Amino acid sequence: MAVMGYLRDRMGKIVAGVIGLSLVAFVATEAVQSGGSFLRDDNNELGNVGGEKIAYDQFNAAVEQNVSQFKQQSGQSRVTPQITTYVQENTWNQFVTKAIVKKEVEKLGLTVGGDEIQSMTSGSNPAPQIVQAFTDPQTGKFDPASVSNAINALKGLRDDDPQKKQWTTFIADLINGKKAEKYMVLVTNGLYVNSLEAKDAYESKNRLANFKYAVLPYASIPDSKITLTDADYSAYYDEHKGEFKNAQESRSISYVAFNAAPSATDTAAIKAQMTKLLPGFIASTNDSLFVQINSENKAPLAYQRKGELEPKLDSMMFNEAPGFIYGPYLAGSSYKIAKLVEARMSPDSVKARHILVTPTESGGTIEKALARADSLKALIESGKGSFESLAPIFSVDKASGSKGGDLGTFGRGAMVPAFETAVFNGKKGDLKVVTSQFGVHLVQIQDQIGSSKVVKVAVVDKALSASSTTQSSAYGKAQAFLANVNKDNFAAEAKKSGLPLQAGEDINGTASSLPGLNDARELVRWVFKAEKNAVSDQVFTVGDQYVVAQVKSIKPKGILPLDVIKEQIKPSVLQFVKSKQLTDKLTAALNGAKSIEQVAQKAGVPVTPVQNIVFSNPVLPGSSAEYKAVGTVFGLAPNKLSKPIAGMQGVYVLSPDSFVNPAPLTNTVREKEQIAQTLIQRADAQLFEALKDKANVKDNRAKML
Structure with a gap:
């Protein structure tokens, strides 16, 4: 029984590994976020990685397979929009990663031989995914023999058998992962830490600074006293332009929603329908057939142990006699009636x-x-x-x-x-x-x-749903609103109609849900085809809501222009302008001053002494991390005054009293190893980012999925 035995059990674990399988460690947590335009000359091109196309049909087939595998592994009959988005993103990452790493591996001529493949699967050094898939859940021990048994069982299957295809894909991913692992080894072996770096790192953690400072806090100037100009925004933007790089295009919307959820009348009507079923359910002699005819969720009747029923039933069905009826009762978004069909003792x-x-x-x-x-x-x-x-x-x-x-x-x-x-x-x-x-x-x-009590419970359910009257009323209101709005009066019409204007900020092109709006993929697809300020040309049905939306802003991939982020950076620009004013004040106080005390007196602020501060932990007691201020101290000679330094909380002038040097570094090797380990951990993500930028990843998913 290949499907019932090893393959049914093991392939469920294997495919979970395929879903989460990343070619190298740096891919596992790295979300590829790339924008791109729809290529009109190739409607099947979902993306492009350095000239290698990602075909829509191949991607979609992989997503369907991964969703199916997720259902099999999780036991769920359906998946939420959020899970679908997760699977799509993970599948996209797999395609992009394979394309990127494949090019690098081919350049170097890296291969995986037959002996290595055998070692990874049924040999002495099995891959972690193999170990996970073939570990006995009862003993927690890996069973090498079961791997060989599964491989032998697969040999008897046709080449087009789904499980054989899954295994083939799984092994291909293991091979690609091994190649990528070899590539990463080559990269990390090239990382080197010299003795000077080890000494600097040691001193940054152990050299102590004792100093005094005077600070003019930003809070000393009320925001109301600052009038920001276009020149202020431009100056701040030019100094910090590198911080505004957008990894992928995002958009923001304003929208109004008209609720079409079941009304109190609808709920009462559904409860009444369930109540009418009670006499027939009580008299039924074929409860399985009754469930199949009358229930929306036609689950087969099966014996269940204590703890496996939903809470309302679990607390009573094990204490009642067969024939007991409970309900109608509300469970989640459905009304249900339940009947205890049978109770018996059964093996565990x-x-x-x-x-x-x-x-x-x-x-x-x-x-x-x-x-x-x-x-x-x-x-x-x-x-x-x-x-x-x-x-x-x-x-x-x-x-x-x-x-x-x-x-x-x-x-x-x-x-x-x-x-x-x-x-x-x-x-x-x-x-x-x-x-x-x-x-x-x-x-x-x-x-x-073993032996314990089990029960067989028949459950008939009917989901709460809005009546046509409720839906028509909500939809009519949405249509009336849509007829009255345009790109210039959207907010005003919402206010006039007494409708709360809601926002969806920084939506990415592959999102399937928004805050408060589940299963909103159709709406998101429209958002990424529309122009700025455009109003939706239709009423979107999102769950039990009817939505009319307007595109508020578009943030393109790359360095964002000032006009797109102007409102977002306003607090930072305020601080930027304050820092200039406070810097001018401290510069004047420094003029002719010989000590930090004189500077503080002229500026009208106290002097604050601090002890035993290290470079690697630049936190000022009672304040926060001040990287620039503390870093400046370690570059000064004792009793020297710094220039004004714009920090996180205010503008500082600092003066070192003394430094306490640590004992000489005696174990350079250990310090080098610690630094190297940090470099290796960072190298994974940084290498992938560099390869991704070089590969020029184009992503058309926003307009095609």
Whole structure:
């Protein structure tokens, strides 16, 4: 049972590794944030990395696969917009990383040989992803034999089998990761720390400075006393232009939302519908069918242990008799009614083995597969054959077949429902023929461990939803607002209509949700196609809200122009202007002064002495980190006065009293190693940023996804 055994279990872990697999450590936390324009001559080009195209269809297929794998690993039937965005971003990073690293690896001719691949998978030095996927969850120990069993099982699958494709992709990623690892080793081996650097680092942590300072705080000048001019903004912008580099295009919007959530009347109507179902549910003799007909969430009935039911049910169903009905009750965004169908004592876990027979291997029909399973059962019951000898020959599940069909010990939820029901409801020693979506299983229950109460609860639910009247009313208001607004009166019309004007700031092109607006991808897509100040040409449906929006600002990729960030930098410009005024005041106080005390007296501020400050921790007691001020001190001779220094809290004049030098550095090697380790940790991210800038990554996702 390749899917039910190793492959069903292991591939779930493997694909989780594929989703999170980064080619090198620096990619794992590095979000590639690149903008770009839509290339009209190639509608399938989602992006471009140094001339290598990222095709939309290939990317989309990879996203779908990763979403499917996420569902399989997490057990979720659907994913949220936030998870979808995460998977898309992670998939994009994989494509970009592979393209960037591939070029660098090819330049150097780096390869991974067959012996290395064998070592990474089933050899003496398995990759971490292999170890994670094939570690026994019960013992916490890595099982090398299970890797070989899974590989052997995969060999029996067709090349187009999804699990074989997953494994092939997984191994390809391991190989690419190994190449990237070799590349990083070459880079980090080139990092060198000399003795002078080690000495400087040692002194920065251990040399002590005792000094005095006088400071004119920025808060001493009220903001109201400052009138900012265009020249002030330009001067500050020119000095700090490098700080305004935008990694990817972002946009901000203003919007109004019209609520179409279920009204009190809608909620009462849904509760009444559920109440009408109660008599039929009470009288039902086929609760599974009743659920399938009447419930929106048509979950199959299954035994559950204490703690597995939702809290409201878990606290009562284990204390009631079969037939007990609870509800209608509100749970999240649904009304529900629940019926206790059955309660019994059941094993906590089961040890079993099986032989899987499929129609494909038995002549093409399920009847022939059943006949073969019955024949194998008869052989075992008659003593003419043993499970251990027949499983390796007849079981399609070669992973368990090679071990006599052994599936190990497992709890509820580990197997598909039909298989689970057979082994948990039977008794030790039973030999059963069971049909599931994987084929026909000849199952033997080897042991049943523990015993606890389980219950089977049938739940009928109906989600709260707005009536057509509620939706029409909200949509009509939104349409009326849209008809009255344009790019010049958006805010005024919102105020006139008594609607709160909400903001979405610095939205990136791949966002699928905004604060207060889930599943807003369609709205974001429009935002990135519209011009500045444009008003949406339609009412957007976002969850249970109808939204009309206006593009407020556009921040392009690269150095942002002053007009885009003018309002954002206003507090910094205020401080910039104050620093000039305070610097002029302290410059005048320094004129003719011989000591810090004279400077402070002229400026009308006290002198503050500080002791035992180190360069690597430039925090002034009672204040905050003052990098420029403390750095200046360590460049002065004792009793010398500094020039005015614009710091974080104000403008300073400082004067050292004395310095206490540390004992001579005796272990240069250790200091070098510590610095080198820091360099290596930083090198990962910095190297990737450098490669990314050089590769000229173009990103068209905002307009295409």
